[in-house]
Amino acid sequence: LTQDDLKKIAAYKAVEYVKSGMVIGLGTGSTAKHAVARIGELLRQGKLKDIVGIPTSKMTHEQALSVGIPLSDLDSHPVIDIAIDGADEVDPYLNLVKGRGGSLLREKMVEGVCKKFLVIVDESKLVNYIGDSGLAMPVEVIQFCWKFTASKLQKLFEESGCEAKLRTFGEKKEPFVTDNGNYIIDLYFKESIGDLKVASDSILNLAGVVEHGIFLDMATTVIIAGELGLTVKNK
Numbered sequence: 382l383t384q385d386d387l388k389k390i391a392a393y394k395a396v397e398y399v400k401s402g403m404v405i406g407l408g409t410g411s412t413a414k415h416a417v418a419r420i421g422e423l424l425r426q427g428k429l430k431d432i433v434g435i436p437t438s439k440m441t442h443e444q445a446l447s448v449g450i451p452l453s454d455l456d457s458h459p460v461i462d463i464a465i466d467g468a469d470e471v472d473p474y475l476n477l478v479k480g481r482g483g484s485l486l487r488e489k490m491v492e493g494v495c496k497k498f499l500v501i502v503d504e505s506k507l508v509n510y511i512g513d514s515g516l517a518m519p520v521e522v523i524q525f526c527w528k529f530t531a532s533k534l535q536k537l538f539e540e541s542g543c544e545a546k547l548r549t550f551g552e553k554k555e556p557f558v559t560d561n562g563n564y565i566i567d568l569y570f571k572e573s574i575g576d577l578k579v580a581s582d583s584i585l586n587l588a589g590v591v592e593h594g595i596f597l598d599m600a601t602t603v604i605i606a607g608e609l610g611l612t613v614k615n616k
């Protein structure tokens with residue numbers, strides 16, 4: 382089984398929780414993409430009816446339109462039945478790192494108001510503690526004086542050997558701009574950042590910060606697809 386097969390298996394399992402008439406938060410990334418496609422397929426087959434999708438990015442908005450999912454937004458649907466989304470890291474307490482695809486702000490807004498937040502991952506996303514993967518922990522910041530904000534973030538976690546980098550893309554290393562017109566500062570840690578609530582609050586305390594990619598105590602169910610099969614962990 383390829384990693385994408387595993388992502389698809391987890392995504393299809395999550396869509397089994399979707400019932401006709403529900404308002405569904407549609408996640409972003411290569412795993413959530415399979416869930417969006419599957420919902421569209423079930424709508425076309427008439428196996429699902431009266432679904433309203435709330436996309437978490439422009440990319441997901443486009444994909445959902447292309448597979449025929451009727452869309453709306455949080456202004457019209459401030460409460461969501463189920464959100465389905467991937468994650469970059471999942472710790473044993475079901476805390477997450479998200480945002481390596483750059484959609485963390487809209488994801489956190491949508492997934493923060495849903496009755497059930499189903500996280501779909503392949504087993505490579507499981508970590509012992511947040512930041513353990515050595516991969517980026519994203520922070521969405523305003524563009525104004527981003528260097529100042531980046532240096533504040535780096536200083537905040539200097540005991541954890543933090544390195545703060547502006548996310549860029551392409552040949553010319555252009556700054557990545559989110560759907561919301563902001564920049565992303567990726568934080569890389571050498572050691573654990575300790576208490577996640579303290580870390581989260583201290584990041585959000587910085588005026589130039591919009592949101593960060595630690596999703597604390599938000600997942601209600603994590604669906605993990607591994608070589609040996611599916612595992613469903615509930616909060």
Ligand code: DER
Pocket residue numbers: 408409410411412413466467468469478479480481482483484485488
């Ligand atoms: O960027 C994001 O928040 C994505 O949802 C990410 O957390 C998971 O993306 P993937 O399914 O492509 O690994």
